[in-house]
Amino acid sequence: MTPLLSVENLSIGFGNGPAVVKDVNFQVAPGETLALVGESGSGKTVTCRAVLRILPRIARIHSGRIILNGSKGQQDLTAMTERKMRTVRGDTVSMIFQEPMRSLSPLHRIGNQVSEVLWLHRGKTESQAKKTVLETFERVGFPDPERAYRSYPFEMSGGMRQRAMIAMAMVAKPDLLIADEPTTALDVTTQAQVLGLMKELQRDTGMAMILVTHDLGVVANMAEQVVVMHKGRVMEAGPAEPLLRAPAHPYTQQLFNAAPSIPEVSAPAAKPPEQDLILEMKAVSKTYKLRASSPWKPETLVHACRGVDLRLPRGKTLAIVGESGSGKTTAARIALGAEQPDPGSQILFRKSATSEPIAVHQMDRAQRTAFQRDAQMVFQDPYSSLSPRMRVLDAMTEPMDIHGLGSRSERRDKAAHMLQQVGLNSDMLKRFPHAFSGGQRQRLSVARALMLDPTLIVCDEPTSALDVSVQEQILSLLEDIRDQHGLSYLFISHDLAVVARIADEVAVMRQGLVVEQAPPDALFHNPKHPYTKALIAAQPTPDIERPINLKLVAQGAGDPDSWGDRFRFSGSVLPSLIEVEPGHKVRCHV
């Protein structure tokens, strides 16, 4: 069978620099899914964009051919004129991008943007195209296609926007769909549903797909063919099944080992509850008021946190897991005193086992300053949490500067020491953050958090913005430092697999409530709550034997009204958190 797309000896460089894609070859058969796998900087995105020739202006295709054997006959995409190329884009080959939030124009209605593909390639008017677009909207799972047609992107959630993007890519029934990290920016449950949808659509229409991803779990669930790229070269290529069962190339093996997954565990032994708590949150609630649209309508109340009780023992890690909007970050901000909770909430902090607890939200000025030294934070995005205009040395010594600690040379020595602690060289102090990679920057953030010798660190999704292999390194680093310095972590994440490794206790949050809480072993061995089950089921694992169970995902990730009777939030009566076995609490009716 002739391949639908064949990429032959493709080399691409930027300007006069060395090639970033070197001698890449692969073929995509009709109806097949090929996964391009690699870390950032591997050249996978440049390769897939070269197919449609949407490359940055300075990129040059040095050599190679890209041949498309679509419904319009054989075409050499590298030799085509720009004008002819436009008839391929969106029609024979279409593309979905990583960030659904920003890939749609904020000022045009979804219907307009999607049906535009048909005006361009089928010469239809807006009213003629509408019927086809509405059918496509229904197909990609919009409950009310008419309404979606009239909506603006900002009225939709991330998952819905990605569905709209998929509809846009599918509406002209292309032969090939290129998806560039289509689910990386989505919550794990939404990711599972979007992947499921893409697979289903592919089965129905028989189109081929190139899936660009860094996640081997996604690959295992979607692909028939795999191409592993590293530094612009193909490391390993072949059918998915044998490759995933026994990766031959050491780099692929390395990727495999780094891929986080939820361990299969046996029943854990119950542990006695800890007595020495560094942080205790009691009945913490936070309600935001949203301004009403008109003065005579009541204000809308948003319950970001509802009666959250959490206890963090000294030297341990407590993880809060949930999707965006679940209230996990609000809870962490309240714990740090960065946000005022509703009255009746209590947060107690004990600096050491023997010291008196202080209420975080009733501190005086001196206590607050002392508390800020004890509690530090590591942020999600290492690219924006370091000032690009400050040298590493200044960024690192600034906390000591603010608290008036040490002399200049002492601060400097401490910064150098901390850099070594996180695995960087002390001669990097003079550099600016742009000289560091994402993983190195996150190390810098950790080092900065350590400068004040804190006892408690809040980690807000510290690895979500990083590649899997780097994620693995940062997690090890965090573990080492915790054990070395006797730190306690409050760890926020949307990813159960990350948490599985580092946490001593996991609290799963949904809509401001803790729905299930247990040590990770107990949680993964015997998840009780439908939402926890959905989170676990939605986690893509690099194991073709364990595909995502979409049914479980759909059951748990939906509206709380769709949960079983035992777990349903009926009206204003919420089920309470009940200890079903020692140390394992579930929010359910008895």
Place this chain on the structure above:
Amino acid sequence: MDILRYVIYRIGTMLLTLLVVSVLVFIIINLPPGDYLSNQIAELRASGQSAGVAKAEFLRTEYALDRPLWEQYMIWVGFMPGPHGFSGLIQGNFGWSFEFDQPVSEIVGDSLWLTVLVNMAAIVFVYALALPLGVMAAARARSWVDYTSAFIGYLGLATPNFLLALILYYYGRKYLDIPIGGLMDPAFEGQPLSWEKVKSVLLHLIVPTIVIGTAGASAMMQRLRANMLDELGKPYVETAIAKGMAPSRMLTKYPLRVAFNPFVADIGNLLPSMVSGSVLVSVVMGLQTIGPTLLTALKTQDQFLSAFVLMFVALLTLIGTMISDILLVMLDPRIRYEGKKA
């Protein structure tokens, strides 16, 4: 329906603002000690012309200048009956100019609409020039189109307006036979509107429009270019290209629509800066706009005249911002829906 409600709301706030502005204008005008008439009376007394003094004293009572300041204000605006009953701004009586010894409405009558005309022409010029050039400079960033338009733009910004006026008049006269000075041929002044008169006005408008508009156009072009460049890097532009859109259509439909917002928001600032900024140019070019009148009125403490002109400029500003606000609401659904989403 929502937009209609917003327009009504905006007009309401505009009227309120205008009221506050009138108080401020009145206070500022009365800040310097004395007024036109007391200055004149002092001068007449010194030179011993008692007849003139009597007339000035008469005018003082006639225009209620002998009353407390707040009463003067109320009479001026028309909230309180003056010596001749209710006769203030809201009744359409703009007051008396002592300097020119004429009602204010007669002095400003002609120059009012000429001011509006010149400024409208300049604004149309600014937008007509800045829009295509800004988009082109962004789409072809760091190419000769970009550099050339930037060069001309900076030249326009850096050249003093009156110098530009003189240069354009000289060469316009020499090569294109463009008339110098004024806004119409003197023969048409005071004549009823005719086709010939309109033609003369249009011909006289060419140079002032360019002179007043160039600096604004080059500043706006650079702003639009910067906005467009920001937008061109956004993922939705890539999406549009991946759809197979032609570059020109893609540019105008997507990034331009987003980059347009600050462009529209500028209308409000453009109107007043053109009135006050064009005073010097008007003097040099002999344009009968309101700018030079304002200057004389302020110098001589001709309070009703200057107050009226200041109110007029304020009104232009407010109308300008109102127009840009309403346009923004119509153009940008994010602004339109902001209240609803909550």
